Amino acid sequence: MRAQTNLVALVLALVLVTGAAVVGVAVADGALAGADREPLDRHAATAVADRLVADGSPTTVRANALDAAAVAELNASRVEALAPPAEEAALRIALDGEPVVERGAASGGATVRRSVVVVNRTGNARRTIDIADGATGRVPRGVGRAVVDVDPGPNTTVHTVRADGRVVLHDGAGLDTNATVHLFRYEPTTVRIETDPNATGRVAVTYPRRVVETHTLTVTVDA
Amino acid sequence: MSDRSRGLTPVVGKGLEAVIVLLYVASLVAALHGGVLPEYRTAAAAEVGDRTLATAADRIEASVPSPASAVDVTRTVDLPDTIDRAAYRIRAVDGTLVLDHPDPAVSGRVPLALPERVATVEGTWESDDRTVVRVRGDGRRVRVILS
Amino acid sequence: MRRGQLSLTVVEAAVGVVLVMGVAAGFTAVSAGPPSSTTQLDTLAHDAGTVLAAEPTEGGHDARLVALARSGESFAEVRTPVRERLAALLPADVLFRVRTPHGSFGYPQPPTAAVGSATMPTRHGPVTIWVWYG
Numbered sequence: 124m125r126a127q128t129n130l131v132a133l134v135l136a137l138v139l140v141t142g143a144a145v146v147g148v149a150v151a152d153g154a155l156a157g158a159d160r161e162p163l164d165r166h167a168a169t170a171v172a173d174r175l176v177a178d179g180s181p182t183t184v185r186a187n188a189l190d191a192a193a194v195a196e197l198n199a200s201r202v203e204a205l206a207p208p209a210e211e212a213a214l215r216i217a218l219d220g221e222p223v224v225e226r227g228a229a230s231g232g233a234t235v236r237r238s239v240v241v242v243n244r245t246g247n248a249r250r251t252i253d254i255a256d257g258a259t260g261r262v263p264r265g266v267g268r269a270v271v272d273v274d275p276g277p278n279t280t281v282h283t284v285r286a287d288g289r290v291v292l293h294d295g296a297g298l299d300t301n302a303t304v305h306l307f308r309y310e311p312t313t314v315r316i317e318t319d320p321n322a323t324g325r326v327a328v329t330y331p332r333r334v335v336e337t338h339t340l341t342v343t344v345d346a
Numbered sequence: 347m348s349d350r351s352r353g354l355t356p357v358v359g360k361g362l363e364a365v366i367v368l369l370y371v372a373s374l375v376a377a378l379h380g381g382v383l384p385e386y387r388t389a390a391a392a393e394v395g396d397r398t399l400a401t402a403a404d405r406i407e408a409s410v411p412s413p414a415s416a417v418d419v420t421r422t423v424d425l426p427d428t429i430d431r432a433a434y435r436i437r438a439v440d441g442t443l444v445l446d447h448p449d450p451a452v453s454g455r456v457p458l459a460l461p462e463r464v465a466t467v468e469g470t471w472e473s474d475d476r477t478v479v480r481v482r483g484d485g486r487r488v489r490v491i492l493s
Numbered sequence: 494m495r496r497g498q499l500s501l502t503v504v505e506a507a508v509g510v511v512l513v514m515g516v517a518a519g520f521t522a523v524s525a526g527p528p529s530s531t532t533q534l535d536t537l538a539h540d541a542g543t544v545l546a547a548e549p550t551e552g553g554h555d556a557r558l559v560a561l562a563r564s565g566e567s568f569a570e571v572r573t574p575v576r577e578r579l580a581a582l583l584p585a586d587v588l589f590r591v592r593t594p595h596g597s598f599g600y601p602q603p604p605t606a607a608v609g610s611a612t613m614p615t616r617h618g619p620v621t622i623w624v625w626y627g
Binding site for chain 1 (some may be wrong): 500503505506507509510514517533537541543544549554555556581582583584
Binding site for chain 2 (some may be wrong): 130133137140141144148151162163166169170171173174175178179180186205206207208210224308
């Protein structure tokens with residue numbers, strides 16, 4: 124009689140152990156699915172962020188400095204052309220939370236953040252210098268290139284235009300030209316004209332006015 | 347029942363229990379091995395394959411330096427020798443990185459994101475060999491070679 | 494004879510169940526760990542260094558990064574503007590610390606958090622930026 128009771132207990136025990144094994148397999152299944160951190164998503168997000176922010180990219184002025192005009196024109200197909208891993212994937216690119224490019228629902232994908240500045244070349248500022256020997260005008264800091272337009276009056280020869288002592292335009296026979304010169308970006312520049320006494324006319328220095336703002340670029344990709 | 351028979355009953359009972367338990371364990375192990383284990387192995391191998399591909403692509407993309415006049419970079423990349431006990435191969439095809447593995451679930455491809463300057467990506471990596479990425483070129487045209 | 498004791502086999506089974514559960518729970522706990530995101534932090538630190546290297550100081554001759562490393566005087570001059578600039582550049586949940594040949598500034602670095610770093614070389618010495626989530 125006791126042997127039979129024991130057998131019943133044994134069967135019960137085996138059933139319990141089977142149940143535990145089934146639960147264990149289910150947990151393992153769940154753990155395996157949860158461990159899938161989608162490395163390809165992360166690669167796509169990193170690649171898109173790198174291409175958007177790199178020096179030499181069509182969207183940047185220099186490394187980590189986005190061009191505001193290029194950013195305004197950004198759409199999903201341009202992003203795909205820049206970074207092929209983004210093809211046929213849900214995208215979300217945002218600057219400080221404001222979406223710039225959005226395609227599909229990218230909430231389940233990998234996210235990458237970069238620190239960038241956005242450079243806004245909102246048009247040109249123009250400084251006019253009346254021509255006289257030694258006349259100067261000042262270009263503010265942050266300008267690397269300017270267009271110098273020399274417009275001498277009659278009987279006037281402008282020999283040289285200097286930027287901070289460095290000669291940028293020179294013509295012994297007289298300048299009457301519209302040329303692009305390079306300036307030192309890290310300092311305000313003094314533009315100085317050398318000409319004959321009793322000179323007339325105007326020199327116009329035109330340079331892009333830049334507004335620089337910092338933002339955090341967020342790229343989310345769900346392939 | 348005689349005394350001797352009464353003494354034998356618990357032994358027979360325990361023996362029966364032991365045999366049943368052994369049979370049960372054996373069948374459970376066989377069921378797991380046959381049904382569940384190969385699936386898990388393939389799933390884990392597919393994950394490792396994905397991760398290896400993503401790591402390789404990341405390293406290749408990171409090895410292209412910023413614009414400069416002359417480029418000559420050689421970088422060694424660490425990849426696992428085998429996935430699921432089989433050697434594999436990574437090929438550069440048409441701007442895409444392809445992982446060739448005997449198990450089709452582990453193979454995969456990922457497009458590479460490289461700057462405009464990179465004219466070509468070529469070469470093949472054998473997983474059990476030394477894997478090196480070379481970037482060569484001048485300011486305008488850059489080649490990436492896997493060897 | 495009913496002695497009211499639990500059958501031994503059931504006890505053995507219960508022990509087996511607890512064992513299996515324990516192993517399964519162990520797997521769950523270990524595999525649910527969060528990924529270490531120091532690559533992301535390293536990239537943020539490098540981004541901050543790149544931007545500092547390209548921006549000029551308020552009234553000066555140098556990029557901000559170079560001014561930090563050039564001399565004790567220039568470091569003292571630019572440390573506060575650079576600190577504010579870094580706070581504006583990095584996301585709100587990221588803290589930083591900067592070390593230059595002439596001193597350090599920033600938030601105190603916690604000993605256990607995951608930390609990303611970037612070292613930017615300059616003509617006057619290296620400048621290191623550490624970032625972490627805080």
